[in-house]
Amino acid sequence: MSVFFPSTPAAGKPNLADLRQNYERGALDESTLPADPNVLFQLWLGDAIAAGVVEPNAMTLATVSSTGQPSARTVLLKGFDERGFSFFTNYESRKGRELTSNPKASLVFFWKERERQICVRGEVSLLSREESDAYFQSRPYGSQIGAWVSEQSLAIPNRAWQEDRDIELRAKFPEGSVLLPPNWGGYVLKPDEIEFWQGRPSRLHDRVTFKRSGEAWERFRLSP
Numbered sequence: 001m002s003v004f005f006p007s008t009p010a011a012g013k014p015n016l017a018d019l020r021q022n023y024e025r026g027a028l029d030e031s032t033l034p035a036d037p038n039v040l041f042q043l044w045l046g047d048a049i050a051a052g053v054v055e056p057n058a059m060t061l062a063t064v065s066s067t068g069q070p071s072a073r074t075v076l077l078k079g080f081d082e083r084g085f086s087f088f089t090n091y092e093s094r095k096g097r098e099l100t101s102n103p104k105a106s107l108v109f110f111w112k113e114r115e116r117q118i119c120v121r122g123e124v125s126l127l128s129r130e131e132s133d134a135y136f137q138s139r140p141y142g143s144q145i146g147a148w149v150s151e152q153s154l155a156i157p158n159r160a161w162q163e164d165r166d167i168e169l170r171a172k173f174p175e176g177s178v179l180l181p182p183n184w185g186g187y188v189l190k191p192d193e194i195e196f197w198q199g200r201p202s203r204l205h206d207r208v209t210f211k212r213s214g215e216a217w218e219r220f221r222l223s224p
């Protein structure tokens, strides 16, 4: 039984082969692009926010294990500056362990309302404890406690286990007194390559990629 390419789709079942979108909201013209991809990223992020994209700072983070097995998941971009793209997580999670053994990682933003994708490749390093603490202290109380509750990526007995832990930890750390967990903090990904993708009609999309070359960036148009 195939649900992917049914020649005669069953009633009520999606025919995935026929799900497609024609992209026609924009174009990428090198003559008008900034020479610095960081500037372009900021323009596109601002545009996504202005366009009302839901969670425009959500990005897919791909990491690779020491055996070469990739894993991808969504995280939130929490900072962007001359060092790169920052996010926060549990250092002992799967992603944290993989980044320790292999700091090379990739990020993908997909802003479907703008028919745009940005793919970033580079290497991560840890943000300082001071920066991690500053961000942690800005989080809502429940999220601060959540970082203590979660032994992220480990198997737990059931839902009640984490709800009990939440109650215990709220008693231990009243609001305003939650310390930064030792296994939680930020990473920054320094980009070596940033690719901008704009959907175009008939699959003739625009792809422009910037590769770091010393202190400068080289720019190429890629075949879609």
Ligand SMILES: Cc1cc2nc3c(=O)[nH]c(=O)nc-3n(C[C@H](O)[C@H](O)[C@H](O)COP(=O)(O)O)c2cc1C
Pocket: 055, 058, 071, 072, 073, 074, 075, 076, 077, 087, 088, 089, 090, 093, 094, 095, 096, 152, 153
């Ligand atoms: C929209 C969205 C945003 C998320 N943001 C974060 C985040 O910023 N940090 C984080 O650790 N997990 C975040 N998560 C959860 C991760 O996707 C993932 O489940 C978790 O980090 C464990 O991943 P791992 O086991 O691969 O390390 C987010 C999930 C979604 C759907």
